[in-house]
Amino acid sequence: MAINFNIYSPSNASTKTVVVDFVADYLASNSGVSASTKYFFKFTTSARKTDNSRYDVRIVEALDDLVLDKGVKKQRITNTAAAYTDIKSMIMDYIYDYVQGHDAGEYGTTVTEQLPMKFN
Amino acid sequence: MAQIRIYNQETNTYLSIDFNLQQAISDTTTTGDLDCYLIISTNVPTVTGGTFPRFKVRTLSDVPTGYVAPAANFDQLCQWYYEYITVESQITLSSSSSSSEQYSSSSSSSSECYSSSSSSSSSSSEGYSSSSSSSSSSSEGYSSSSSSSSEGYSSSSSSEEYSSESEGNISSSSTDQI
Numbered sequence: 001m002a003i004n005f006n007i008y009s010p011s012n013a014s015t016k017t018v019v020v021d022f023v024a025d026y027l028a029s030n031s032g033v034s035a036s037t038k039y040f041f042k043f044t045t046s047a048r049k050t051d052n053s054r055y056d057v058r059i060v061e062a063l064d065d066l067v068l069d070k071g072v073k074k075q076r077i078t079n080t081a082a083a084y085t086d087i088k089s090m091i092m093d094y095i096y097d098y099v100q101g102h103d104a105g106e107y108g109t110t111v112t113e114q115l116p117m118k119f120n
Numbered sequence: 121m122a123q124i125r126i127y128n129q130e131t132n133t134y135l136s137i138d139f140n141l142q143q144a145i146s147d148t149t150t151t152g153d154l155d156c157y158l159i160i161s162t163n164v165p166t167v168t169g170g171t172f173p174r175f176k177v178r179t180l181s182d183v184p185t186g187y188v189a190p191a192a193n194f195d196q197l198c199q200w201y202y203e204y205i206t207v208e209s210q211i212t213l214s215s216s217s218s219s220s221e222q223y224s225s226s227s228s229s230s231s232e233c234y235s236s237s238s239s240s241s242s243s244s245s246e247g248y249s250s251s252s253s254s255s256s257s258s259s260e261g262y263s264s265s266s267s268s269s270s271e272g273y274s275s276s277s278s279s280e281e282y283s284s285e286s287e288g289n290i291s292s293s294s295t296d297q298i
Contacts, residue, residue, distance in 0.1 A: 003141055003156065021121070022140070038195050039122055088156040
């Protein structure tokens with residue numbers, strides 16, 4: 001059963017939703033399709049970034065799949081490289097990153113910018 | 121929700137193992153923090169005809185009894201629960217043979233089961249293992265998400281709903297059973 005996390009912006013009086021589900025699917029990538037089903041968390045949202053672009057769907061297969069994983073692996077909230085301690089902290093970190101975004105190089109030189117969520 | 125469906129060809133019935141993401145404010149904390157966790161439930165009967173408990177999984181260390189924590193990822197964790205439940209229930213014992221027969225078995229005397237995995241309970245798997253998303257279309261084939269073989273199942277027990285107060289056995293002390 002998917003969980004909907006609603007994020008409310010008081011200044012804009014609007015709410016955006018991030019949907020988190022735990023699914024079993026085949027995983028496809030440029031290198032092919034997995035030979036069997038994989039179990040993973042799946043983050044989706046119809047919200048937009050402040051430049052009006054869409055968010056990519058994000059998947060999490062383990063608790064060491066940190067939200068910042070391009071070159072440097074870091075948790076967004078704590079700026080640490082440790083694995084998440086539990087499912088809750090993983091979900092909260094991913095949603096925080098959706099909402100707040102992050103600057104280029106904020107956690108390491110290879111980290112690319114992600115704009116915050118657009119509420120207006 | 122992710123779901124493994126186990127088909128009993130002999131009785132034309134399905135058993136299932138569900139992996140459900142849930143959230144709640146735990147009554148065991150004083151902070152009132154929201155918690156998120158997986159609830160693993162199944163209608164597979166135990167060997168004595170009872171029901172398995174519902175397993176609450178908060179971390180990759182919440183593994184079934186007999187498995188060494190932590191699991192490498194959620195894929196492995198789910199495989200372990202599948203394996204644990206099917207082995208503990210002895211669902212894999214054939215009515216006609218005690219040997220381990222795989223999907224490809226040519227034996228026609230055993231009652232073979234096929235397992236499927238999907239992320240939607242409404243998917244319509246037809247016997248053989250399949251995996252599908254909520255769209256329910258999908259890829260069917262012999263490959264299974266399970267690591268153990270699905271073999272015959274001689275029991276004709278029905279699909280019972282879970283009793284929430286049953287006891288369970290997970291090795292991790294941090295794991296709650298509901």
